[in-house]
Amino acid sequence: MKILVCISHVPDTTSKINFTENDTKFDTNGVQFVINPNDEFGLTRAMWFKEKQGATVHVVNVGGPETEPTLRKALAIGADEAIRVNTTATDGFSVAKQLANVVKEGGYDLVIAGRESIDYNGGMVPGMVAKLTGANFVNTCINLEVNEDKVTAVREIDGGKETVSTSLPLVIGGQKGLVEESDLRIPNMRGIMQARSKPLNVKEPVDASAETQTTNFEKPAPKGAVKLVDSVDELVNLLHNEAKVI
């Protein structure tokens, strides 16, 4: 089985979000970038398929040279090869088109992506890659088993979960549950050393125009101060008469 894990290069979850150039660009100054958490759960599940079922695992990112440390980290965790599509990610659709091309050329059976990236929260890339490549698609996937080309997956739904059966080729939008937080791997020295000599192939982009264009960003209006109360009587009164939520 050939697995492609899509890696989004995102600001660490503790990052302060600021914008620059007249609020048109995300301010990367002082920001630490990491593997998108939803992708990391998927990458860790892919390692299981590699170790238990002999799968080959490649990772891919659409982005400039600045994303290579993130791909190296994925190699240090255990991926066999990395691909960087050398173009600036503009919108979800154009990224999905680049990835679909990588999927077709590489003949991957299973594509694992995160449910959404924690920066732009688009949540569209996995579904679009599935539709563009004609693969089956399971979103918000929290468990995945593959036997030959038969697939059983569990997905989270509002208020519960659902078990589905399908077949390869498949794209999943994954999240926590694919593996547990405690299963995530911190690269060890051996992994980091090996990662240096693993292939990181830079691929030139195909023609893919964006369908959406972000013109500017803004931050939420600052919040008023908290109203501290001394008793539950006062709280219930305020929630009823002032906030009008009960």
Added chain:
Amino acid sequence: MSVLVYTESEEGNFKKIALEAVSYATGIAEMMETTVTALAVNGGDASQLGTYGADKVLEVSNDKLSKFNAEAYADVIAQAAKAEDAKVVVLTSSANAKFMAPLIAVNLEAGYVPNVTELPAGTSPFKVKHSVFTNKAFATTEITTHVKVIGLAKNAFGLKEKSAAATSEAFSPQLSEDDFSVKVVSVDKATDKVTIADAEIVVSGGRGLKGPENWGMIEELAETLGAATACSKPVSDMGWRPHSEHVGQTGKPVASNLYIAIGISGAIQHLAGINSSKVKVVINNDPEAPFFKAADYGIVGDAFEVVPQLTEKLKAFKAQNA
């Protein structure tokens, strides 16, 4: 030309988010001087959609669609969009809507923007505001394609009644084998509990509760309020509560009217996930907890004392106002 809105229902009743989506679609249709067509699959009472501005309701009644199936439902919506010559397709931000939206967008060669919080500033160019960085910021994005797909954020636009009458029409989509290549084997869903996605009120517990055995008082408070229960990331990571209750940046987003955080310090990742809730209440014994800076109301006190008192008070309040 029209604006198409897909209206989600459960057991024959339209969801509140569906009615919100109709209200929103009506707002766009007014800007574009066109009509609103609502699409309902095995849905509820179609006249209800007219109340929020739908001019026409396409009703699909098909046993094959009795269970949600993303590929099949996306196909139905795309077919309806083509039949109605829809320029804008409005969806919600439910898990199912987010599953289908990218499939519909590719099918219609439409640009898609999720988590949209208000009506477009203008329709030519078509620019919408949407939340990004898990509610830590907003972006304004232009959709440049001929057809546009919009995912409306929950509880952002609200319900707006218009009291028009909607005409109903049966709609029979063409379904193929390929639409069902992902088959639902079983659904495991607690039907007696309010879900975080649908809840008007969410009661959430953190590490300050010291252990899973102390969740009884959280559940009792939630039950009194008709609320859903949720938890912080450490609580779900330690296995005190199921992952499905984890709210925050890497968990579920919350956009309820009222969010009550008990024993949660308010890490930046948690605050991001609950930011779009309208009113936030914090109960914490540490007055320095960062959550107090993000809250509307707070009680500095021991949760083990305050929560049972609050539940009692609310029971009395409910009895009085019943």
